[in-house]
Amino acid sequence: MGRRKRQDSSDGDEFRLKRTFQTMLSTVDQLMRELTFACGTLLELKLVNLGNLLAKGVRVELKEHIVSVLVINLGNYPGQASAYATLVGLINVADFEFASECVFFMVQKMGESVHTRDWNKCRGVVHCLVDLYNCRVISSSYILNLLAAFMKDCEALKDPDDLVGITPQVRRDFLAYCVLSAMPLIGRELELEAAFDKLMVSLQIYIKKRSALHSTMLSVWRDFNQRDYLEVMWQQVDGMRQNHWAEPEHQLIPRPYKSFDETLRHGKVHHLRNYCLSAHEEGCRYPAPRVCFRIFSCDSVGEIPNLPPPVSIERHLLEAQILDMLISFHNERKICADSLWMYAASKPQLPVYYCIVEVILGEMLRLPNAKWTTITYGSLLVELCKRQPDKIPQVVVQALDIIYNRLNSMSVACFDRLVNWVSHHISNFGFNCQWSKWAHSLPSPIDPSATNLQPKVVFLRELLKKCCRLSYHQRIKEVVPDILVNFLPPPGLPHFKFVDETLPGAILSKDLLEAMRCPRASPKIISEIIKSSTGIGPLLKINVFTQNCLHLGSKSFSHTFAILAKYQSVFKDLVKGDWDGQIAVLNGVFDVWVASDHYKFVVAEKLVKVFIIEPISIVTWIFGPSMRKELTKMYIWELLHSAVRHLKRVQHDVEVVDVDNPNACDPVVKSVLYTVVERLVKILCSAPFADEGTEEHYWFQWVLGRLEETLFIYADDFKVIKNKLMKISENSSDNRPEVSKTIAAFVACVL
Known part of the structure; x- marks a missing residue:
């Protein structure tokens, strides 16, 4: 009996110890998570609480957990690197060995982050290590060696035109950014060091020699060349250096370790081996180049x-x-x-x-x-x-x-994002907007017609369409001023032309309507009616059947989707493998919903997703002669990109992934994208030359912008057909140099 009690007591002690450990684990997790921007308590107080908890003695399992969470948080919250550096500094005072584990693990994970392409973690760890020098945890020689290792690739650039045997500029830019962004943290302490001065000289030479041609293509506005982000950052840091690294006001550089200066003085410095950065790996994706975005200035x-x-x-x-x-x-x-x-x-x-x-x-x-x-x-x-x-x-x-x-x-590549954002934003505030102010800024007399392709007019027209999608036509009509009422799209009512019994196909339409309205209607019966019909061609039969389905389902999207699902097998029997038949279906959608871009987009997208229409048919239809005027409307490009995304999803599900190149473009997707660019270039090159300000001039600028947008969206896919793009560019240079320049600039700056 006594032995059983002692055994029960032992089990209870083990359970209590386990529960205590789990409680401490969750407490540490919570306190470390709170070292972010999201909590209102003073950062110094959070560090004190966490330091006191860890000073009581830490189990091995908890140490391993803390080190792991530390690096994860540096990747998730790179802006709080100084807080985590202060934490390691406090640990260093209480437990030198534990701090050593933290530092070594951080250095190891920094190298791994380059292989795993986790650039936020890499930058966060670099900044944390730099601040660990400020916390008296690691030596200045190690920090200078670390930053010099990052600058090694940049120093290898002798001539910006010499591209043989050097790493890509995007890698060098990222490494230079990591070093440059760390300079304000240690500039005052290390400005007298020769190695630090050498780093600044290397940065200056690299910034001067690197190419910044991408800044023109990446600018949001064509008449305002936004400056390259790295060039501006160098100018900002260099200004701080010329001011003898004076500390900016308002605590813009977070230095929580200053509150623990007296405590951190007692910590021992860790001496680490010199760091060697891993070399560039072929196919590695680095952060894309950036330009500075400024809208608030004295001029504006x-x-x-x-x-x-x-x-x-x-x-x-x-x-x-x-x-x-x-x-x-x-x-x-x-x-x-x-x-x-x-x-x-x-x-x-x-x-x-x-x-x-x-x-x-x-x-x-x-x-x-x-x-x-x-x-x-x-x-x-x-x-x-x-x-x-x-x-x-x-x-x-x-x-x-x-x-x-x-x-x-403004670049057309940004246009859809702007319209989508503005419509969403004002929908949250009763669609109240600067409608009257915007209307009165339009050129007089105000022309709301679809042929007016001036950017402000197109913006207002597309914005009102989006607002109608998010609300309803009458509601938006009540909100906008009278001066903009004509910019509203017409009410989205279906048009069923076969009410005119004199039209070809009207007899088949009547027979189909009677059969489809019958409760006993089935796909088999409908197929027999279509096949038995005489006197009209197969494409007209498909068009008639499509219009009948959409007419019967015109009450709502739910009704439309239901009838498409019911007769999905009929559609597939009629158009399977027949591109002309699929175009006939799309023309039927266009005929019924001629007054509603929204319905045209949603129904056509649905037909693609249920595999009635192939994405390549969407491409053929969009760039057909009858759709030329539609190319300046947003819904067309929404449909095109939706069809390509659907194709990529389908191909991803069925393809065998190449282990050596998992991002490789699928041949089917590659073929469709190549066709899109080819058709776009052909349409642009066949456009007549026109004076600036004319309808034809604006049409050309809109479609040229859509070409650039398409190249941007599928940049990763276009990498594998770069040579084909250059060939298209060369072929178009004689007819339309603007097209050739757009493709050539994309290949040079983005790929």
């Missing part, structure tokens, strides 16, 4: 009090910290909005809200592609407007007015 909105100049280090630090918050919390709009709001509140002397809106819009309109979906940025701005109704909405309105006034020179 007048002077904004205390807004740091564009080339000041303060402007860079503000934007970098805002961008880090977006990277960390973009999937959680409420947490992200709270973090941005608290960051702005911590710096009341600075117009942080202007920088927040500018950074968000800059990332949303970024070329060649935005990092996340448009709804991600839009929902975040809506959340910010709700949290700060007296500040953010006014800034957003100013930004929107500036962008609207620059529409004439």
